[in-house]
Amino acid sequence: MLPFDLETELEQRRAAGLYRTRRVLEGAQTVEAVVDGKPCITFCSNDYLGLANHPQVAAAMKAGIDRYGVGGGASHLVNGHSAAHHELEEALAEFVGRPRAVLFSTGYMANLGAVGALMRKGDVIFEDRLNHASLLDAGLLAKAEFARYPHADVENLSRRLESSEDRRQLIVTDGVFSMDGDLAPLPRLCRLAKDRQAWVMVDDAHGIGVLGARGAGTLEHFNLGTEEVPVLVGTLGKALGTAGAFVAGSEALAETLIQHARTYIYTTAMPPAVAVATLQSLRLVIEEPWRRDKLRGLIERFRRSASEMDLELMPSDTPIQPLMVGAADRAVRLSEALWARGLLITAIRPPTVPKETARLRITFSAAHTEQHVDRLLAALDELREEWRDG
Ligand SMILES: *Cc1c(COP(=O)(O)O)cnc(C)c1O
Numbered sequence: 399m400l401p402f403d404l405e406t407e408l409e410q411r412r413a414a415g416l417y418r419t420r421r422v423l424e425g426a427q428t429v430e431a432v433v434d435g436k437p438c439i440t441f442c443s444n445d446y447l448g449l450a451n452h453p454q455v456a457a458a459m460k461a462g463i464d465r466y467g468v469g470g471g472a473s474h475l476v477n478g479h480s481a482a483h484h485e486l487e488e489a490l491a492e493f494v495g496r497p498r499a500v501l502f503s504t505g506y507m508a509n510l511g512a513v514g515a516l517m518r519k520g521d522v523i524f525e526d527r528l529n530h531a532s533l534l535d536a537g538l539l540a541k542a543e544f545a546r547y548p549h550a551d552v553e554n555l556s557r558r559l560e561s562s563e564d565r566r567q568l569i570v571t572d573g574v575f576s577m578d579g580d581l582a583p584l585p586r587l588c589r590l591a592k593d594r595q596a597w598v599m600v601d602d603a604h605g606i607g608v609l610g611a612r613g614a615g616t617l618e619h620f621n622l623g624t625e626e627v628p629v630l631v632g633t634l635g636k637a638l639g640t641a642g643a644f645v646a647g648s649e650a651l652a653e654t655l656i657q658h659a660r661t662y663i664y665t666t667a668m669p670p671a672v673a674v675a676t677l678q679s680l681r682l683v684i685e686e687p688w689r690r691d692k693l694r695g696l697i698e699r700f701r702r703s704a705s706e707m708d709l710e711l712m713p714s715d716t717p718i719q720p721l722m723v724g725a726a727d728r729a730v731r732l733s734e735a736l737w738a739r740g741l742l743i744t745a746i747r748p749p750t751v752p753k754e755t756a757r758l759r760i761t762f763s764a765a766h767t768e769q770h771v772d773r774l775l776a777a778l779d780e781l782r783e784e785w786r787d788g
Pocket of ligand 1: 507532602635
């Protein structure tokens with residue numbers, strides 16, 4: 399018999415510098431926050447537009463509670479599909495320029511549900527190796543064959559598609575890679591898919607609200623529609639500042655999800671008040687493009703100074719600006735040194751990222767000021783020695 403020994407396993411994890419702990423946030427998700435009792439500036443949330451604590455969005459959620467109460471109460475297919483959910487689905491579909499959108503309670507479930515509903519035994523799923531864990535899990539759980547291609551390597555993918563030509567093929571990728579901040583090579587992926595009659599599914603958790611003139615995301619940025627990318631996943635807990643997710647595409651795709659997506663069918667609908675709040679934040683995303691402009695300005699300011707300081711930036715124009723460190727324990731030490739200076743940036747370590755690519759995942763928000771960015775740069779400058787020498 400093999401006994402359970404959680405304590406020893408946890409100790410080994412701690413020794414490897416991989417132990418994860420949680421800090422306690424004492425108020426709303428804002429860039430100036432109190433964390434573990436200490437006031438600090440945060441550079442690690444996904445609240446890219448500063449909407450998670452926007453007064454109009456919060457007021458909408460309260461009004462939603464007055465009308466709909468607190469809980470969803472049932473799944474969408476029983477009687478949990480409220481007028482608020484329905485209206486949000488229609489607004490999201492229009493926003494991303496697609497016939498339909500279907501709401502899910504989280505992005506994780508949207509990904510599991512969409513891949514599971516589309517792919518059968520005998521089909522093949524191809525995923526970028528750096529895809530979000532929820533997409534990789536979707537591939538692992540599916541009854542179809544699952545293959546990973548090297549990050550953004552269209553040639554490699556092309557060869558693999560060729561060798562499984564007679565089967566249904568789904569190419570799945572993040573739009574913006576969540577730990578690197580770069581964009582998927584979507585125009586090339588879509589051309590490849592078209593030649594092979596494969597489908598492309600894009601998870602745009604970090605592009606929605608941020609990229610494109612209207613904030614409709616990575617596909618708007620590249621000017622790609624339903625024809626090129628039949629399956630679009632967007633999440634609501636990042637730039638939109640609320641919670642939940644949607645899958646958008648054709649009429650037939652939406653109906654297929656409603657029939658077959660297990661994470662849609664067998665779970666309680668998100669609280670309707672969250673849908674009401676999201677309708678309001680969607681309005682702000684569309685009507686107030688200044689947040690995207692401001693965010694772009696902050697990102698440029700950071701990149702300009704960081705490259706003058708010779709910090710190792712990654713090729714990203716998005717609010718995700720990781721600083722590559724390498725060793726996990728060193729990333730943790732740097733994160734702690736920043737914390738001592740009142741700056742919260744979490745160290746991202748394996749297995750979230752590949753071995754020896756531990757990093758500080760810096761993210762920017764339209765709620766940051768230039769002064770916040772300059773404080774971060776000054777702290778990074780002070781820690782210069784630690785970057786270099788370990
Ligand atoms: C955050 C994230 C998800 C999960 O979304 P949740 O709504 O938080 O479950 C899915 N995909 C990507 C790329 C993400 O970054």
